[in-house]
Amino acid sequence: MTGPADAWRARLSINQATAETSGTEELLDACVAAGVPAVAPWRHKYVGGDVRRTRRALDGRGLRASSLCRGGFFTGTRSPAEARRDNRAAVEEAAELGAPVLVLVCGPVHDGRPVAAVDLIRAGIEDLLPFAADHDVVLAVEPFHPMFLAERSAIVTLDQAVDLVERIDHPHLGIAVDTYHVWWDPRLPQALERAAARTVSVHVADWLVPTPSVLTGRGLPGDGVADLAGIVGGLLRDGYEGSIEVEVLNEDVWATPVGALVGDIRTRMAGLLDGLEVVA
Amino acid sequence: MTGPADAWRARLSINQATAETSGTEELLDACVAAGVPAVAPWRHKYVGGDVRRTRRALDGRGLRASSLCRGGFFTGTRSPAEARRDNRAAVEEAAELGAPVLVLVCGPVHDGRPVAAVDLIRAGIEDLLPFAADHDVVLAVEPFHPMFLAERSAIVTLDQAVDLVERIDHPHLGIAVDTYHVWWDPRLPQALERAAARTVSVHVADWLVPTPSVLTGRGLPGDGVADLAGIVGGLLRDGYEGSIEVEVLNEDVWATPVGALVGDIRTRMAGLLDGLEVVA
Numbered sequence: 001m002t003g004p005a006d007a008w009r010a011r012l013s014i015n016q017a018t019a020e021t022s023g024t025e026e027l028l029d030a031c032v033a034a035g036v037p038a039v040a041p042w043r044h045k046y047v048g049g050d051v052r053r054t055r056r057a058l059d060g061r062g063l064r065a066s067s068l069c070r071g072g073f074f075t076g077t078r079s080p081a082e083a084r085r086d087n088r089a090a091v092e093e094a095a096e097l098g099a100p101v102l103v104l105v106c107g108p109v110h111d112g113r114p115v116a117a118v119d120l121i122r123a124g125i126e127d128l129l130p131f132a133a134d135h136d137v138v139l140a141v142e143p144f145h146p147m148f149l150a151e152r153s154a155i156v157t158l159d160q161a162v163d164l165v166e167r168i169d170h171p172h173l174g175i176a177v178d179t180y181h182v183w184w185d186p187r188l189p190q191a192l193e194r195a196a197a198r199t200v201s202v203h204v205a206d207w208l209v210p211t212p213s214v215l216t217g218r219g220l221p222g223d224g225v226a227d228l229a230g231i232v233g234g235l236l237r238d239g240y241e242g243s244i245e246v247e248v249l250n251e252d253v254w255a256t257p258v259g260a261l262v263g264d265i266r267t268r269m270a271g272l273l274d275g276l277e278v279v280a
Numbered sequence: 281m282t283g284p285a286d287a288w289r290a291r292l293s294i295n296q297a298t299a300e301t302s303g304t305e306e307l308l309d310a311c312v313a314a315g316v317p318a319v320a321p322w323r324h325k326y327v328g329g330d331v332r333r334t335r336r337a338l339d340g341r342g343l344r345a346s347s348l349c350r351g352g353f354f355t356g357t358r359s360p361a362e363a364r365r366d367n368r369a370a371v372e373e374a375a376e377l378g379a380p381v382l383v384l385v386c387g388p389v390h391d392g393r394p395v396a397a398v399d400l401i402r403a404g405i406e407d408l409l410p411f412a413a414d415h416d417v418v419l420a421v422e423p424f425h426p427m428f429l430a431e432r433s434a435i436v437t438l439d440q441a442v443d444l445v446e447r448i449d450h451p452h453l454g455i456a457v458d459t460y461h462v463w464w465d466p467r468l469p470q471a472l473e474r475a476a477a478r479t480v481s482v483h484v485a486d487w488l489v490p491t492p493s494v495l496t497g498r499g500l501p502g503d504g505v506a507d508l509a510g511i512v513g514g515l516l517r518d519g520y521e522g523s524i525e526v527e528v529l530n531e532d533v534w535a536t537p538v539g540a541l542v543g544d545i546r547t548r549m550a551g552l553l554d555g556l557e558v559v560a
Contacts, residue, residue: 224430
């Protein structure tokens with residue numbers, strides 16, 4: 001069944017990394033003003049450093065948490081005990097916020113061998129899953145752009161994420177598809193088809209030309225060359241039912257007053273998604 | 281048949297992009313002093329702007345040109361007529377230099393659809409091949425890191441390069457494998473096996489952590505995390521018989537006096553490759 005052409009509006013969310021230098025309550029107010037119904041909080045940005053205050057700040061404004069960023073780092077950048085403790089805390093915080101999804105940045109490769117870290121990631125996820133299920137929080141494996149292999153994630157293609165998630169095959173495990181991280185892949189059409197049924201989170205950022213920075217060089221939707229409507233529209237047509245988060249790490253974006261920024265993002269997303277067929 | 285453990289030394293080459301800010305004759309003198317037998321010239325760095333003078337500068341020092349950089353850009357960043365004229369000039373210059381290989385940077389994707397540019401690349405290569413064969417110059421498709429998709433090359437995985445080269449299947453067409461561009465790939469082991477018989481040029485640079493810049497953030501061999509010995513050693517064991525070029529685009533490297541730099545590179549490559557089994 002398809003819904004009205006603008007059904008995506010009820011699913012729009014601002015990922016807090018888009019407003020890294022703004023206060024959290026300031027971002028929430030901007031979302032209310034712009035008619036954006038959800039945000040994806042980051043754990044270092046809780047109101048007063050407190051997850052319960054953050055939940056109250058959301059509830060008081062009628063906003064939802066679409067996901068929580070982030071858990072993961074299973075590959076040895078911290079001790080297994082520390083990773084386990086911190087990831088369980090993240091799951092509890094997601095549940096406290098009412099966020100249905102905890103995004104996993106799985107952790108980088110250390111030794112130059114891109115395949116070696118995946119076993120650690122699988123073990124870490126399998127260890128965390130029962131706890132996540134108890135809290136009814138879905139873990140989302142986010143494949144990162146290959147340029148982050150040595151700093152953030154050993155999972156650098158959508159196919160790898162699908163392989164991992166299919167192998168574990170658990171109802172509380174899915175995939176986070178970020179347009180910025182996957183748009184370049186020559187296997188993207190086939191990988192998106194494979195991923196659609198397992199996708200539980202969608203992030204949108206554009207690829208700027210030239211790329212100003214490895215980490216904070218991402219573009220607002222429409223400012224770059226990635227086929228955002230193709231990627232997001234394809235997932236929506238294939239039955240993706242979750243939120244659509246705009247996540248743009250960029251110092252120029254951070255310098256924009258957050259009220260104007262959130263309104264601008266909503267307008268840009270309308271330009272991309274209005275008229276796309278959406279499964280209701 | 282395997283050769284002596286240091287057989288790679290006769291095949292070492294300095295790609296001129298490693299010494300971008302040094303004079304060409306200065307680089308050639310440094311290679312002679314360090315016992316490096318070859319360089320890979322770039323077209324904008326000919327001695328006096330003249331290819332024949334460059335050939336004489338090589339010959340007078342007993343040096344070889346291992347490849348010429350670069351041809352390509354088939355995807356519409358310049359007119360087809362201009363690309364055709366310039367690529368034929370590059371082939372003639374490679375022949376004039378005695379360089380057995382012309383490296384192709386195939387050209388970027390413009391429209392956000394990573395698969396769309398490959399047809400233009402295939403047509404451009406097919407058009408150039410008879411001319412290259414007449415001059416006995418081998419064209420080398422170089423897959424680039426995915427972060428260069430929108431600025432340099434629509435070919436961003438080694439598998440893509442093998443697919444393209446197998447499809448055209450011409451004795452004057454092969455692959456240039458650059459460790460910096462391919463090391464991240466979760467399919468690398470299988471892709472290298474596929475690529476070995478078609479590989480005609482090998483470039484070595486390391487992946488620095490953190491990555492200081494998208495274009496000029498490459499590392500000298502041993503300064504980063506890529507498995508250089510694994511990649512180069514694998515190609516050598518599988519029968520790769522061409523040169524091993526060190527190509528490091530990095531402003532700190534460029535600021536090093538070129539005599540010391542070339543000696544340092546030779547020492548680093550000995551650390552990586554001494555003792556590897558090499559097909560003689």
